[in-house]
Amino acid sequence: xxxxxxPPQLNRDLLDMxxxxxSVIVSACGHDLTPSVMRALGSQISASxxxxxxxxxxxxxxxxxRDVAASGRMAVVFSEPSTHxxxxxxxxxxxxxxxxxxxxxVLQRYRLAMQQELGGLGFGxxxxxxxxxxxxxxxxxxxxxxxxxxxxxxxxRAGQPLGGPAP
Amino acid sequence: MxxxxxxxxxxxxxxxxxxxxxxxxxxxxxNVAYISQVFYVDERHVALSFQFFNKTRKNLLAQPxxxxxxxxxxxxxxxxxxxxxxxxxxxxxxxxSMKAQLAGIASHSGMAHVFRLLGSDIHEVCEIERxxxxxxxxxxxxxxxxxxxxxxxxxxxxxxxxxxxxxxxLDATLQTLEQDLGIRHAMVLILDPVTERLYTVASRGYATxxxxxxxxxxxxxxxxxxxxxxPVRIMHMASAYLYSRALRDxxxxxxxxxxxxxxxxxxxxxxxxxxxxPLLSAGRVLGVLxxxxxxxxxxxxxxxxxxxxxxxxxxxxxxxxQESAEPCPDMPGxxxxxxPAKAPAGxxxxxxxxxxxxxxxxxxxYLIKGVAGAILWxxxxxxxxxxxxxxxxxxxxxxRALRLPDVADNLEARLLLLQRRLAExxxxxxxxxTGRGCFHFDTAGPVELEDVAA
Numbered sequence: 001x002x003x004x005x006x007p008p009q010l011n012r013d014l015l016d017m018x019x020x021x022x023s024v025i026v027s028a029c030g031h032d033l034t035p036s037v038m039r040a041l042g043s044q045i046s047a048s049x050x051x052x053x054x055x056x057x058x059x060x061x062x063x064x065x066r067d068v069a070a071s072g073r074m075a076v077v078f079s080e081p082s083t084h085x086x087x088x089x090x091x092x093x094x095x096x097x098x099x100x101x102x103x104x105x106v107l108q109r110y111r112l113a114m115q116q117e118l119g120g121l122g123f124g125x126x127x128x129x130x131x132x133x134x135x136x137x138x139x140x141x142x143x144x145x146x147x148x149x150x151x152x153x154x155x156x157r158a159g160q161p162l163g164g165p166a167p
Numbered sequence: 168m169x170x171x172x173x174x175x176x177x178x179x180x181x182x183x184x185x186x187x188x189x190x191x192x193x194x195x196x197x198n199v200a201y202i203s204q205v206f207y208v209d210e211r212h213v214a215l216s217f218q219f220f221n222k223t224r225k226n227l228l229a230q231p232x233x234x235x236x237x238x239x240x241x242x243x244x245x246x247x248x249x250x251x252x253x254x255x256x257x258x259x260x261x262x263x264s265m266k267a268q269l270a271g272i273a274s275h276s277g278m279a280h281v282f283r284l285l286g287s288d289i290h291e292v293c294e295i296e297r298x299x300x301x302x303x304x305x306x307x308x309x310x311x312x313x314x315x316x317x318x319x320x321x322x323x324x325x326x327x328x329x330x331x332x333x334x335x336x337l338d339a340t341l342q343t344l345e346q347d348l349g350i351r352h353a354m355v356l357i358l359d360p361v362t363e364r365l366y367t368v369a370s371r372g373y374a375t376x377x378x379x380x381x382x383x384x385x386x387x388x389x390x391x392x393x394x395x396x397x398p399v400r401i402m403h404m405a406s407a408y409l410y411s412r413a414l415r416d417x418x419x420x421x422x423x424x425x426x427x428x429x430x431x432x433x434x435x436x437x438x439x440x441x442x443x444x445p446l447l448s449a450g451r452v453l454g455v456l457x458x459x460x461x462x463x464x465x466x467x468x469x470x471x472x473x474x475x476x477x478x479x480x481x482x483x484x485x486x487x488x489q490e491s492a493e494p495c496p497d498m499p500g501x502x503x504x505x506x507p508a509k510a511p512a513g514x515x516x517x518x519x520x521x522x523x524x525x526x527x528x529x530x531x532x533y534l535i536k537g538v539a540g541a542i543l544w545x546x547x548x549x550x551x552x553x554x555x556x557x558x559x560x561x562x563x564x565x566x567r568a569l570r571l572p573d574v575a576d577n578l579e580a581r582l583l584l585l586q587r588r589l590a591e592x593x594x595x596x597x598x599x600x601t602g603r604g605c606f607h608f609d610t611a612g613p614v615e616l617e618d619v620a621a
Contacts, residue, residue, distance in 0.1 A: 025187045025199050025236065026199070027187075027189035027197045027198065027199035027234075028197050029189075029191040029195050029196070029197040033191045033193075033195065033230050033232065034191070034232055034234070034249075035189035035190055035191045035197060035232065035233055035234040036189065036234060037187060037188075037189035037199060037234050037235075037236045037247065038236065038245070038298070039187075039236065039238075039245065057301065059299045059300075059301070059302075060245065060298045060299055060300065071195065073195060073196060073197060074197065075189075075196075075197040075198050075199045076199075077187070077199050077200070077201075079201065086201065088198075088199065088200075090196065090197075126307065127243050127307065128243075129304075130242075130243035130300075130304065130306070130307050131238070131243045133300060133301040133303075133304035134301050135301060135303055138301070150222075152200065152201075154201075154218075154219075154282070158219055158221060159219075159221045159222055
């Protein structure tokens with residue numbers, strides 16, 4: 001198993017896509033190798049892509065959060081529904097924290113971005129609101145630095161590692 | 168966590184929203200990936216599309232447990248399926264149904280060049296979890312239950328139960344689809360097990376009826392449904408499954424194919440939704456009930472359930488009509504009324520029969536071929552030589568020249584095809600059922616018969 005010394009360098013296009021707000025799915029794994037999975041309520045990414053926060057509801061993601069807390073391991077997929085452009089990040093160093101009041105604005109921005117993105121595919125604003133309904137006191141933020149990134153856009157390059165650490 | 172029935176999830180498996188599949192490597196590294204299709208197999212199993220040999224697949228082969236996240240397209244409720252991978256199928260009913268459906272999903276999402284089904288991964292459903300939502304928000308209402316479906320099925324069933332002839336049975340089926348379900352384009356095809364082709368015996372909603380048009384077993388949605396004995400439902404049409412007339416054979420290519428004996432297939436030029444249901448009776452495929460629409464997403468799993476059920480009664484009815492050989496009040500063949508002295512009034516018909524494929528042409532226009540053509544030729548000869556007008560199914564079965572198969576000869580369906588084709592193309596020749604297992608045949612004008620050995 002390799003441990004990249006530095007986070008992978010993602011190209012500007014991908015970083016922009018992830019910053020804009022696209023579908024985010026989070027997965028982890030229990031001691032008995034049972035996978036856990038849930039859609040995130042929102043996400044935030046630093047300009048260089050070395051620091052990512054995903055937000056999960058405590059109620060809908062109870063097992064997933066327990067698994068992340070226990071192992072620190074997490075796989076997160078960012079995907080743009082309109083183009084199928086998809087990237088998967090993996091980490092061994094995820095940390096949980098409670099949501100703070102300023103996170104509410106992040107989640108609100110994210111929901112509006114998703115209403116626009118999914119609206120283009122025919123899903124109305126009420127449906128998208130229901131998908132991301134939450135109470136801020138139920139939200140947990142998971143922060144991590146990606147150890148690996150993979151292209152997951154359907155096609156021949158799917159599964160290829162993306163931009164290894166900067167030379 | 169409350170137990171959930173897979174039936175509650177069926178709307179999530181219609182392909183409107185992609186599912187997400189989480190797996191785990193042996194070292195505990197999680198992986199998550201989009202899955203194009205989660206296909207309902209039965210109450211305990213689903214099949215997932217295997218398209219690429221990727222991390223997900225590698226993980227599954229090493230560790231069969233996975234967790235799949237699906238979203239309800241109306242209520243926005245999330246569900247998690249806890250699955251155990253069992254096996255991969257690369258042929259058969261589940262695979263072929265998924266392949267047709269995936270072609271539709273791929274072309275709809277601009278992925279036709281990327282998506283290709285390598286296999287159907289069959290998973291056991293160990294548990295289904297309804298993901299708890301936010302208690303403070305009002306849940307979205309589910310679709311109102313389509314209780315009209317059961318009412319429609321009942322009305323259709325009553326209609327079919329009242330039918331005494333194959334003709335009436337087919338009409339009752341198409342009438343039910345149109346009146347009770349609003350399905351305007353439909354056809355019924357019967358399988359000829361000898362030639363392995365399906366021929367249209369009834370249709371509704373097309374510019375031409377297409378009665379007599381043929382499709383090879385395995386060709387397109389209809390042919391796949393018959394060959395694999397499984398419903399095939401497409402919510403977004405894929406060009407891969409559109410029929411191409413170029414694919415169909417004309418006269419057995421021996422150079423004499425100057426005149427096409429190809430009755431055009433009646434289907435919609437640009438269908439967007441299609442559903443083909445095999446007609447099964449006593450374990451045999453008798454034919455296919457096929458519906459289509461110019462709009463996308465027209466046929467849900469509920470329509471499929473209903474058509475499979477109605478198709479079951481239709482198939483049993485076809486079988487029953489086939490077997491019924493209730494003797495006519497007076498058996499013809501014993502005494503034949505003499506031919507009327509004066510020739511019937513009406514325009515003269517010139518009928519030519521080609522022995523090689525039993526094709527029949529009237530005034531140089533193609534009418535029919537195969538077994539139905541051989542039957543018509545027999546009727547015309549007996550009418551002319553012996554003056555007969557009354558015939559029985561039994562004598563046709565005994566006539567070796569007609570080359571009817573010993574088992575499942577579909578005689579009733581072939582007679583109906585001939586009757587309808589005559590009514591459409593050549594009303595001067597006329598078949599009418601006079602009872603179970605017997606019918607009347609007559610000509611409305613003088614007929615000249617020419618038998619060509621070619």
